[in-house]
Amino acid sequence: MIDTPRLMKKASGVALPPGFRSTFFEGLTAPEIKAVLAAARQERISPHQLLQQEGDPATRLWLLVTGRATAYRLERGGRKLFLRWGVPGDTFGLATILREPARYLVTVESAQEGAILAWDLPSCRALVLQYPSLCKAVNSVVANYLDGLIDALGASSFRTAEQRLARMLFVSARQIGRTGREGVELDLTNEELAMTAHVSVFTASRKLSKWQDLGILKKHRGKIVLRSLSLFEAITNVTWR
Amino acid sequence: MIDTPRLMKKASGVALPPGFRSTFFEGLTAPEIKAVLAAARQERISPHQLLQQEGDPATRLWLLVTGRATAYRLERGGRKLFLRWGVPGDTFGLATILREPARYLVTVESAQEGAILAWDLPSCRALVLQYPSLCKAVNSVVANYLDGLIDALGASSFRTAEQRLARMLFVSARQIGRTGREGVELDLTNEELAMTAHVSVFTASRKLSKWQDLGILKKHRGKIVLRSLSLFEAITNVTWR
DNA sequence: CGACTGATTGACTGCCCTCAAATAGGGTGG
């Protein structure tokens, strides 16, 4: 969809897609951004690649440029606890900048072809020393993650499977949805959606069918088209009186 | 239990309980800690006092010195989503140090008499400018919160009411438990415990009774005595195959 | 046209929440 930047070994001029934005850069001045970008290394990623693994020593900070990723934690029994989508502009490996010998808190796996910008440990150290506001940028990103997590916890604790599903459709639409002519298109299988909403595949299928019958979405294999976003928002909010 | 520090209007010498430790101070040098403490203001708190409210402008950073607090978020319908205990050494209002016009993410309510150290917005700004490592300290604390939240989300998503209860008893024991002669004593009503484990009061009562029959805890009104901590840890881990 | 993977549907089960009502602890005032 967007001309993907080419691989570059050394970062003299990192190519970013036009209109690229990242919350990580907010709060940084233009020259700071420039300096930070100059220290970055760009890499291509392929689907099902483990970008970082929980428990591993945090040796690099990185930022998703194009593609999609999934952040999750492995629970006892091998189940994956979905935490959030990684979309262009999202930053991970933030632990690298925290206390020096840190470990990744979560596992991040790419879901598509794409590209990332990465900073290794020495670069991070140097950058933080030179630009203290970087620390604030990290803070800001982490705060966003916190907020999202609290929301997810609330959903998981107080809401029904139907509400959790509707919520996930809603937030996924904003994050990984493409606006097509029939509505917002989501490249998600039932299984993926079920996992993100912490619901069984069967209830996911049932609820989706119900919503299709109501005409507020359309299902295809591995793809969901939402006709009306606001209805899903309503579903998640209503019902708790 | 510990001689509580007296109220001081100006912070010339802030009185901390002997042996007081805070993760917030880790990563700071001794002179830094001294400077930070010098800028603090000490206040007494009483039970059921709202130390901060979600959505309010974040105007102060503070640290619990003595007492106990509850961090939660208010959900639609007025239900409280319990997030974590606040115990001596815990820091809150970290948003104050992030992007300048910030708002509190969560509500924190005191549960006992106690004392806090507080820094107002100008102090925070000044301190962060002078000691960049403060930013790292904040980062570190937030990372801990993140980790705890992910854990809670996992519990809420994948575990049974019994496992969530056992988990909460276990973590509460470490955080707010006193070691008595019969085991670890927890000052918790069934209702409080139920709320923190995201379980109904009734299932809480039933499970507690069951565990009392098994002899691994003893119930009193508003108080629980755990005879064996490790058993509870086992309960939370077992069962997932 | 197979083969494989994703999606569906129905039947069954069980955890845990809701509601109603009774019981007990602990402090207070007479």
Next chain:
DNA sequence: CCACCCTATTTGAGGGCAGTCAATCAGTCG
């Protein structure tokens, strides 16, 4: 010291949401 009250806790009955299991159906790709 006892009667009383308020609140915490208990107990049982009932029901619903949603998960598991099994089997079938449907799309896609080779």
